[in-house]
Amino acid sequence: xxxxxxxxxxxxxxxxxxxxxKLLEGSPVNCLLLPKDAPPGLRAAAEAGGLACPPPPAWKSxxxxxWSVKSGPVCIGDGVWPELAMKGADAGQDSTGSGPTGAPWLxxxxxxxxxxxxxxxxxxxxxxxxxxxxxxxxATENYLLAQSEAAAYGAVRPLWxxxxxxxxxxxxxxxxxxxxKRLLAGIAWHREHREWSQWPVLARLVIASDFAGPNEYTASxxxxxxxxxxxxxxxxxSARLSAVALRGRxxxxxxxxxxxxxxxxxxxxxxxxxxxxxxxxxASAAALKGLRPLAETHPRFALHACGKGRVAVCSGExxxxxMLALDTHLLMSRxxxxxxxxxxxxLSYFHTTSPDGKRWVVQMLNYARRGAAHQVSLQTxxxxxxxxxxxxxxxxxxxxxxxxxxxxxxxxxxxxxxYGTVELEITPHA
Amino acid sequence: MRNHPCxxxxxxxFLAAAGAVSAVxxxxxxxxxxxxxxxxxxxxxxxxxxxxxLKTMMDxxxxxxxxxxxxxxxxxxxLTGSPNxxxxxxxxxxxxxxxxxxxxxxxxxxxEAGARRIRIAEGCFSSSDPLPEFIMDVGWDPAPLLNAASRxxxxxxxxxxxxxKYARFQTPKGGxxxxxxxxxxxxxxxxxxxxxxxxxEHATCGITLAMKNMFGGTPLTIYGDHAGKDGPxxxxxxxxxxxxxxxxxxxxxxxxxxxxxPKSSREDKYRMPRIVADIAxxxxxQISIIDGIYTMAGGEGPWNYGRLKPMRPGLLVAGTNAVCxxxxxxxxxxxxxxxxxxxxxxxxxxxxxRLAEELGVxxxxxxxxxxxxxxxxxxxxRIRA
Numbered sequence: 001x002x003x004x005x006x007x008x009x010x011x012x013x014x015x016x017x018x019x020x021x022k023l024l025e026g027s028p029v030n031c032l033l034l035p036k037d038a039p040p041g042l043r044a045a046a047e048a049g050g051l052a053c054p055p056p057p058a059w060k061s062x063x064x065x066x067w068s069v070k071s072g073p074v075c076i077g078d079g080v081w082p083e084l085a086m087k088g089a090d091a092g093q094d095s096t097g098s099g100p101t102g103a104p105w106l107x108x109x110x111x112x113x114x115x116x117x118x119x120x121x122x123x124x125x126x127x128x129x130x131x132x133x134x135x136x137x138x139a140t141e142n143y144l145l146a147q148s149e150a151a152a153y154g155a156v157r158p159l160w161x162x163x164x165x166x167x168x169x170x171x172x173x174x175x176x177x178x179x180x181k182r183l184l185a186g187i188a189w190h191r192e193h194r195e196w197s198q199w200p201v202l203a204r205l206v207i208a209s210d211f212a213g214p215n216e217y218t219a220s221x222x223x224x225x226x227x228x229x230x231x232x233x234x235x236x237x238s239a240r241l242s243a244v245a246l247r248g249r250x251x252x253x254x255x256x257x258x259x260x261x262x263x264x265x266x267x268x269x270x271x272x273x274x275x276x277x278x279x280x281x282x283a284s285a286a287a288l289k290g291l292r293p294l295a296e297t298h299p300r301f302a303l304h305a306c307g308k309g310r311v312a313v314c315s316g317e318x319x320x321x322x323m324l325a326l327d328t329h330l331l332m333s334r335x336x337x338x339x340x341x342x343x344x345x346x347l348s349y350f351h352t353t354s355p356d357g358k359r360w361v362v363q364m365l366n367y368a369r370r371g372a373a374h375q376v377s378l379q380t381x382x383x384x385x386x387x388x389x390x391x392x393x394x395x396x397x398x399x400x401x402x403x404x405x406x407x408x409x410x411x412x413x414x415x416x417x418x419y420g421t422v423e424l425e426i427t428p429h430a
Numbered sequence: 431m432r433n434h435p436c437x438x439x440x441x442x443x444f445l446a447a448a449g450a451v452s453a454v455x456x457x458x459x460x461x462x463x464x465x466x467x468x469x470x471x472x473x474x475x476x477x478x479x480x481x482x483x484l485k486t487m488m489d490x491x492x493x494x495x496x497x498x499x500x501x502x503x504x505x506x507x508x509l510t511g512s513p514n515x516x517x518x519x520x521x522x523x524x525x526x527x528x529x530x531x532x533x534x535x536x537x538x539x540x541x542e543a544g545a546r547r548i549r550i551a552e553g554c555f556s557s558s559d560p561l562p563e564f565i566m567d568v569g570w571d572p573a574p575l576l577n578a579a580s581r582x583x584x585x586x587x588x589x590x591x592x593x594x595k596y597a598r599f600q601t602p603k604g605g606x607x608x609x610x611x612x613x614x615x616x617x618x619x620x621x622x623x624x625x626x627x628x629x630x631e632h633a634t635c636g637i638t639l640a641m642k643n644m645f646g647g648t649p650l651t652i653y654g655d656h657a658g659k660d661g662p663x664x665x666x667x668x669x670x671x672x673x674x675x676x677x678x679x680x681x682x683x684x685x686x687x688x689x690x691x692p693k694s695s696r697e698d699k700y701r702m703p704r705i706v707a708d709i710a711x712x713x714x715x716q717i718s719i720i721d722g723i724y725t726m727a728g729g730e731g732p733w734n735y736g737r738l739k740p741m742r743p744g745l746l747v748a749g750t751n752a753v754c755x756x757x758x759x760x761x762x763x764x765x766x767x768x769x770x771x772x773x774x775x776x777x778x779x780x781x782x783x784r785l786a787e788e789l790g791v792x793x794x795x796x797x798x799x800x801x802x803x804x805x806x807x808x809x810x811x812r813i814r815a
Contacts, residue, residue, distance in 0.1 A: 297591075297592055299664065330559055330560065330563050333563065333566070334563050334566040334567055335566060337566075340514075340567070340569055341514070342514050342515070342516045342519075342569070343514065343515060343516050344514060375518050375519045377516065377519050379569045381571075405521075407571050408569060408571075410519075410521075410569075412519040
C-alpha cells in the first residue's frame with residue numbers, strides 16, 4: 001500500500017485481543033502501529049484482514065529530520081497536543097494563557113506541518129506528540145481536534161487513544177465505543193475531503209529561510225506567530241527560492257542572517273522591482289541594487305524604494321518574532337488578507353484554492369472545542385457567487401446566505417465545536 | 431451660538447480662552463455653563479440621504495464653511511474594542527462603531543466647506559497599527575475615507591509616530607481627577623476638533639456619546655495597561671485603559687499630569703465619569719456628531735453582559751457644545767440629562783454631564799438648549815424598551 005494512502009492507528013497496548021480489530025471495520029484506518037508487546041496473533045490477524053503493520057516509524061524532532069531523504073513519510077515526533085493553552089495550576093484551573101494581544105494562546109501544529117510539507121518535497125508528513133497530562137479527561141472533541149488539525153493542514157496524525165479510554169472501549173463500554181466510532185467517522189470525513197489540503201495555499205507572503213542553525217529559532221517562531229495572527233504564508237527554503245515560488249505574491253520575508261546569495265538576489269531583484277515588498281536584514285539588502293531611501297518612517301525598519309516595489313531593511317537584528325510577524329503583516333497590508341473572520345477568538349484557519357481558481361476553502365479549527373460564544377462571520381473582498389459550510393458535525397453541507405455590502409461579502413457560520421470549512425465559489429473574472 | 435468655545439477662533443486664541451476658564455472656581459454655578467444649539471434629524475440608513483441630512487444639520491448650526499473653512503480639523507471616531515469582535519453577526523458599524531459612511535460624509539462636507547486639512551483619529555484598542563490597517567481589520571476599506579476630500583490623513587493617536595512629544599492640555603478648574611492630559615499632537619494641531627460618536631449606553635458611565643468618545647483619545651503609551659512608568663512607552667500599546675483609568679491601580683506615565691488625589695475613590699463608576707468630564711474640559715470638542723442611525727442597546731460593546739441587542743433609532747444629532755449635544759442625545763435615548771447617580775442611566779455611576787457642566791464645558795439644562803430640526807419629543811425613543 002502506498003505510504004500516502006496509509007491511515008494509521010497507534011494500536012493501544014491494552015488491546016491484546018485480535019477480536020478488537022473489529023472496531024476498525026468499515027473505517028478508513030488501514031495501518032496498525034503495533035506496540036512492542038503486541039501478541040503475535042494480533043499482527044497475523046491484522047495482516048490477514050488487509051491491514052498494514054509497518055515497522056515503528058522513526059519519530060524525530062522536526063529539527064533533526066533529514067530533509068534530503070527522498071522516500072517514506074517524514075515522521076515528526078515533537079508536535080504538540082492541540083488545545084487552548086492553559087496556564088499553570090497556580091493561575092487557576094479555568095484560566096487560559098494568552099499572547100501579547102490578549103488573544104488566547106493556542107498549542108497548535110499548523111505552522112509546523114506547513115513547514116514540513118514545504119521541506120518534504122512531496123513526502124507524506126506524519127505527526128505525533130506526547131500525550132497530554134491527565135489524558136483520562138480527554139473528550140471525543142479533543143481527539144477530533146487532533147485529527148482535524150493534522151488533516152486540515154495536510155498531514156497524518158496516527159490515531160491515539162488514552163490508555164484509560166482504550167481499556168473501556170475494549171471492555172465494551174457502549175458510550176466509549178460510540179465515541180470511538182464517532183472518531184473513526186471524523187477521520188473518514190477528512191479522508192473524503194483531503195484534496196482541500198493538497199490545493200495551493202492562498203498566501204500573498206513567502207517566508208524564506210534555511211530554518212536551521214542560527215536561523216532556526218527566529219524562523220520557527222515567526223511561522224508560529226504568523227499562523228496565530230492568521231497571516232497566510234508559504235514557507236520556502238531560501239536555497240529553493242525561485243521566480244515560481246514568488247509568482248503572485250506580494251511580499252517576501254527573507255529571514256536568514258547570512259547575506260543573500262547572488263543567485264537568490266537575482267530572483268528577488270525582479271520581484272521587488274515589479275512591485276513586491278522584501279523584508280530582510282542589512283546583509284541581504286546589500287545584495288539588492290537600486291535602493292532609494294523613502295521619507296516614510298518605521299520604528300524598526302528603514303524603508304527603501306526599488307523599482308515599483310519596496311525593501312524594508314531591519315534596523316538591527318531580528319529580536320522579537322511577535323513584532324516581526326506583526327510588522328510583516330502591516331507592511332504588506334491587511335488589504336491582501338483573502339478572508340477575515342469575526343468573533344474568531346480561539347479559531348485558527350487555513351485557506352487554499354482549487355487549482356483552477358474557481359473555489360476557495362477556508363478550513364477552521366476551534367481550539368476551544370465548543371460552540372463559539374458569539375456567531376462567527378467570514379468576510380471576503382473577493383466576489384463570490386455561492387458559499388457552503390461543511391463539517392463532520394453536520395449530516396449535509398449547508399448553503400450559506402451571502403450578505404453583500406459595497407466592496408465585500410459575508411457569510412454567517414453555523415456554530416461548530418471542532419472543525420468547519422467554508423467553501424466559496426468564486427465569481428469568474430471578478 | 432455664544433458662550434461656548436467658538437470654532438471660528440484660531441487654535442491659539444481658542445486654547446487661551448479655554449485656559450482662562452480655569453480661573454473659575456470648581457463649584458461655580460452650573461447654570462452659568464454655556465449653551466449652544468443642537469440639531470436633530472431623522473435618517474433611515476447610511477445611504478443617499480445621509481450627506482444631505484448632515485449638511486442641513488450643519489447649516490442649522492451656522493454653516494460648516496464658517497466652522498471649518500480654511501481650518502485644520504481632527505475627527506475623533508469611535509472604534510472601541512477589538513476590531514474582530516461583533517455582537518453576534520452584527521457588523522461593528524451597526525452596533526458599537528461609528529459608521530464609516532457617517533465619517534465619509536462628514537469628511538466630504540468638510541472638504542466642500544473648505545477645510546484645509548482633515549485628520550481622522552482614534553486611539554485603537556490594544557494596537558499600534560496604523561489607523562488604515564486597523565480599519566481594514568474591521569473589514570472596511572479606508573480608501574473612500576482617505577479620498578473623501580483633499581489632504582485627508584489617518585492617525586492612531588496611541589503613539590507619537592514621527593512626533594517628538596505629546597501635547598499637554600490643562601483641565602480647567604484643576605479637574606475632577608486629572609489636572610491635565612498628555613495627548614497626541616493631532617489634538618493640538620487642529621483648529622476644530624470633531625467627535626463622531628455612537629449613541630450607546632455604557633456599563634461604567636451610563637451613556638457614551640461625544641464626550642465619552644474622547645476617552646479613546648488618551649494614548650495607550652501613557653494611559654494604557656502597559657504604559658511606561660517613567661515616560662511614554664511607544665511599545666506599550668497592548669491592552670486597554672482599565673488599569674490606570676478605570677481602576678486607578680497605578681498612575682499614568684510620570685511625565686504626564688498625575689491624579690489630583692490618589693486617595694480618592696478607586697470605583698470605576700466614580701472615576702470614569704469624572705475622567706470623561708476632565709478630558710472634555712481639557713480639550714474641548716468644537717463639533718459633536720452622534721450616529722444614532724443604527725446602534726446597540728444594553729452597553730457600549732459586545733463584551734458587555736446582559737440585554738445587548740441591535741437597534742435602529744434612525745437618528746443623527748449634532749451640536750457645537752459637547753455637553754449640550756450629549757444632553758440632547760441622552761434625552762433622545764429616553765433619559766433625563768439632569769439625572770444623577772441612582773437614576774437612569776446613571777443608576778450605578780455619576781453623571782458625566784453634570785461633572786462636565788461643573789467644569790464649565792456646557793449646560794445639560796434642556797430648557798437652555800435651542801433645538802433645530804426635529805424636536806426631542808418627535809425624535810425620542812427608549813433605548814431600554
